[in-house]
Amino acid sequence: MRKVIMRVGGGRSGRLVYWAYLVYGDVWSGENSQLSSTGFRFLRRKDKLGIACYLFGLRSALRDLLTDMERRGIHEQYLVRFYYVDDRLFNVLSRWGYGLRDPLFIGLMNEIRHLANRIGLLDLARPKSTYIEEILRIKASSQPYRRAREIIRRARVWDSSDEGGFVVCKLPSESEDIPLEFLAKILLKEEARAEKRDKRHRDLKGAIVIRECKEEKPLTRALFYSPEGCGEVARVFSLIDPQYRGGRLAARKSLCVTRSSADEIEEVLVEVFDACQA
Amino acid sequence: MSSVDNPWNVEGSWGGSMSIEVTVDQVLQSILAGALIFTAVALLAGIVEALRAKWWRRSRYMRLGVYSAICTILLAAALLSAYPLKNVSQLFLSTLSYVSIILLAELIPIVAIDRVRGAFICETPLLSDILKPLERKSEAKISGIRPSETASSDLGFAERDPSTCDAHEVKRPEEEVPLTSHIEVQLSRIAEPSEHGGRQTKPQSVNACWKTIVDPDYEMYCRWILRKGLFLRELEYREFVKLKEVVNQVLRGDVFGMAGSKLGFEPLCLLARIDTMEDVEKLKRSYRRPFQKLRKFKLVSDRGRLMPRGVRLVKALKREGLIEKLREHPL
Numbered sequence: 001m002r003k004v005i006m007r008v009g010g011g012r013s014g015r016l017v018y019w020a021y022l023v024y025g026d027v028w029s030g031e032n033s034q035l036s037s038t039g040f041r042f043l044r045r046k047d048k049l050g051i052a053c054y055l056f057g058l059r060s061a062l063r064d065l066l067t068d069m070e071r072r073g074i075h076e077q078y079l080v081r082f083y084y085v086d087d088r089l090f091n092v093l094s095r096w097g098y099g100l101r102d103p104l105f106i107g108l109m110n111e112i113r114h115l116a117n118r119i120g121l122l123d124l125a126r127p128k129s130t131y132i133e134e135i136l137r138i139k140a141s142s143q144p145y146r147r148a149r150e151i152i153r154r155a156r157v158w159d160s161s162d163e164g165g166f167v168v169c170k171l172p173s174e175s176e177d178i179p180l181e182f183l184a185k186i187l188l189k190e191e192a193r194a195e196k197r198d199k200r201h202r203d204l205k206g207a208i209v210i211r212e213c214k215e216e217k218p219l220t221r222a223l224f225y226s227p228e229g230c231g232e233v234a235r236v237f238s239l240i241d242p243q244y245r246g247g248r249l250a251a252r253k254s255l256c257v258t259r260s261s262a263d264e265i266e267e268v269l270v271e272v273f274d275a276c277q278a
Numbered sequence: 279m280s281s282v283d284n285p286w287n288v289e290g291s292w293g294g295s296m297s298i299e300v301t302v303d304q305v306l307q308s309i310l311a312g313a314l315i316f317t318a319v320a321l322l323a324g325i326v327e328a329l330r331a332k333w334w335r336r337s338r339y340m341r342l343g344v345y346s347a348i349c350t351i352l353l354a355a356a357l358l359s360a361y362p363l364k365n366v367s368q369l370f371l372s373t374l375s376y377v378s379i380i381l382l383a384e385l386i387p388i389v390a391i392d393r394v395r396g397a398f399i400c401e402t403p404l405l406s407d408i409l410k411p412l413e414r415k416s417e418a419k420i421s422g423i424r425p426s427e428t429a430s431s432d433l434g435f436a437e438r439d440p441s442t443c444d445a446h447e448v449k450r451p452e453e454e455v456p457l458t459s460h461i462e463v464q465l466s467r468i469a470e471p472s473e474h475g476g477r478q479t480k481p482q483s484v485n486a487c488w489k490t491i492v493d494p495d496y497e498m499y500c501r502w503i504l505r506k507g508l509f510l511r512e513l514e515y516r517e518f519v520k521l522k523e524v525v526n527q528v529l530r531g532d533v534f535g536m537a538g539s540k541l542g543f544e545p546l547c548l549l550a551r552i553d554t555m556e557d558v559e560k561l562k563r564s565y566r567r568p569f570q571k572l573r574k575f576k577l578v579s580d581r582g583r584l585m586p587r588g589v590r591l592v593k594a595l596k597r598e599g600l601i602e603k604l605r606e607h608p609l
Contacts, residue, residue, distance in 0.1 A: 159584070161585070194581070267590070
């Protein structure tokens with residue numbers, strides 16, 4: 001039986017959880033690359049509390065390992081050694097969540113047990129130090145940035161004004177694994193970097209990112225982000241957009257949820273900018 | 279004696295120790311053979327180009343081949359009438375036979391393949407003028423629609439035949455085209471209802487009722503298309519008018535036009551390319567003048583991104599289905 005080392009880092013303090021695994025042994029016969037992977041996952045705000053972030057990270061790592069095995073056609077059993085960083089995590093995992101009442105945890109534990117049984121055995125081990133988790137966090141933290149830049153590169157971006165103003169970014173729908181807030185921050189950073197590169201100061205105010213959610217009842221989310229404040233623009237948007245459903249309007253970060261499509265939102269935004277200029 | 283009388287004799291610089299005799303016959307034969315070979319090669323290149331190029335692009339080599347063939351015929355007629363050949367060399371005869379075989383072989387794809395035939399007909403000046411109206415008439419007969427009703431029925435404008443635009447009309451619109459020459463867009467007569475309720479036209483009175491209106495912008499657009507070497511125009515007059523209306527409506531004013539001070543077709547094509555998220559930096563470098571025009575009308579920002587007016591215009595063009603046509607136009 002081959003051994004797999006699996007670790008989960010990050011989480012708790014932030015919404016990002018990182019995971020990594022490495023398979024020991026001659027499992028990749030004929031392939032030079034190791035059966036190993038690192039990944040990340042953005043958690044919802046309520047999921048980042050307690051040990052939930054680690055459980056989500058573990059689930060993502062097990063899912064990725066299983067997918068990788070199926071892709072390579074490996075039908076071997078593995079001994080997965082998971083280094084837990086919290087005693088509560090050990091208690092929950094060692095009893096497969098027995099005694100828990102929260103349906104979120106119960107569902108999560110059931111899925112982890114199902115995945116672990118398909119892969120082989122799940123072994124829990126206490127790390128001697130959390131140094132590796134820290135290294136893992138540093139190593140894996142470049143991944144969301146790379147992914148965010150890739151998404152922004154493929155997105156449709158336009159400027160509200162030539163001198164300053166907002167950058168409007170219509171995101172592709174397959175970018176749902178990255179939160180709008182993170183993308184808006186990265187977009188602003190990229191713009192600032194481009195300004196520095198071009199040696200031109202154009203007094204950028206903020207960024208607006210729009211993403212369509214393709215569900216049964218399609219909703220579109222528009223996040224207004226500006227360190228200088230964008231409350232007025234968001235407020236005007238909420239007044240002008242006929243299909244505005246709700247959101248969270250604040251000074252620096254405002255989220256607007258609407259039933260309008262992304263194209264319609266762009267048109268509304270054009271009117272909003274005209275209204276704000278007037 | 280012949281070396282004294284014949285002005286084509288050339289004496290070498292080595293004092294007449296060797297002399298190369300070149301007769302008029304040989305010069306004529308070499309000119310004719312060269313012209314024929316050039317024609318054959320140009321036609322071959324034209325056939326290949328017509329097969330490989332996009333359907334709307336005019337084949338440059340086919341044009342070269344056709345005009346070279348016409349020039350060769352005229353040249354041969356002029357030269358041989360002025361100086362009939364006396365001594366035809368064996369080399370000339372063999373060259374003539376080989377080139378004739380090649381030209382005949384080139385006729386096969388010209389006749390058999392639609393794209394090549396179309397390109398050949400379009401590039402041959404008189405042939406295109408004769409064949410295109412015939413084709414249109416037959417199409418109208420087949421579809422059961424009268425020629426006056428086929429093109430632009432809602433606006434009542436007859437379409438101008440693209441193939442009637444000769445290659446020598448390819449000019450810069452701002453510099454060389456006189457403003458007095460206008461394209462004729464003919465307004466067809468509205469059909470009168472018959473006694474039985476159906477539509478009925480009176481062919482005798484149609485010509486008397488036709489009016490002629492002019493659109494210099496459309497004429498300039500046609501010339502611009504020709505200058506770009508397109509085989510067919512992408513926009514019909516109806517679409518052109520729609521484009522003009524959309525641009526003027528969105529940008530609020532008489533903005534659209536092919537004149538230098540207005541927003542022309544080239545900047546709009548560039549705008550459509552920018553909307554498709556092509557490499558903006560490359561577009562900025564390659565098409566500086568249209569880009570400056572877009573900047574002037576505040577459609578794009580300095581970084582080459584769309585601005586609110588540009589977004590509004592692009593969306594309006596998308597709604598009318600014109601943005602795809604603009605994208606297809608070469609810059």
